[in-house]
Amino acid sequence: MPFEVPPGAELEALFRRVHTNEMAGMPVLNPALKVEALEFQRCSYGWLGILITPWFMNLILLPATATAWVSLAPGKQRSLIFPSGDYIFTLDHGVELGEFLSCQLFSPMYHFPDQETARTAAQAALAAVVGPLPIVAEPPVAEISHSRRRLLGGLFRRSGARR
Numbered sequence: 001m002p003f004e005v006p007p008g009a010e011l012e013a014l015f016r017r018v019h020t021n022e023m024a025g026m027p028v029l030n031p032a033l034k035v036e037a038l039e040f041q042r043c044s045y046g047w048l049g050i051l052i053t054p055w056f057m058n059l060i061l062l063p064a065t066a067t068a069w070v071s072l073a074p075g076k077q078r079s080l081i082f083p084s085g086d087y088i089f090t091l092d093h094g095v096e097l098g099e100f101l102s103c104q105l106f107s108p109m110y111h112f113p114d115q116e117t118a119r120t121a122a123q124a125a126l127a128a129v130v131g132p133l134p135i136v137a138e139p140p141v142a143e144i145s146h147s148r149r150r151l152l153g154g155l156f157r158r159s160g161a162r163r
């Protein structure tokens with residue numbers, strides 16, 4: 001199912017239901033965390049963002065158009081190229097969402113003491129994947145000698161005067 005707007009709300013709703021209905025009481029859950037979709041932005045593959053849950057943190061890619069990617073069988077993997085390198089995504093399917101791709105970042109989530117720490121890690125991970133902004137290098141600055149002799153010597157050499 002293609003999305004014309006960032007799909008964070010739909011993704012959160014689906015995984016909140018999974019948390020409540022399928023994951024309730026599982027020992028892998030970090031009770032300090034909740035389901036949260038972050039930073040969904042358009043990229044050449046569709047909508048890319050991060051999903052934090054009490055049991056995992058993944059990069060998630062959802063289609064922006066009906067022909068965003070060729071269908072794969074659920075569970076099959078696909079390598080996608082981003083500015084920072086190649087990442088392996090696994091195809092998944094949600095009844096409400098249709099096909100989406102996920103790339104595991106963290107699981108389990110015990111090492112995150114709270115939602116804010118998980119959110120900070122998610123934002124840093126996404127920034128690392130999409131790559132840094134181009135750095136414009138300053139031209140090297142030559143060391144300048146401020147001695148009078150060197151200054152005057154340079155002037156005389158350029159003018160053709162002899163010492």
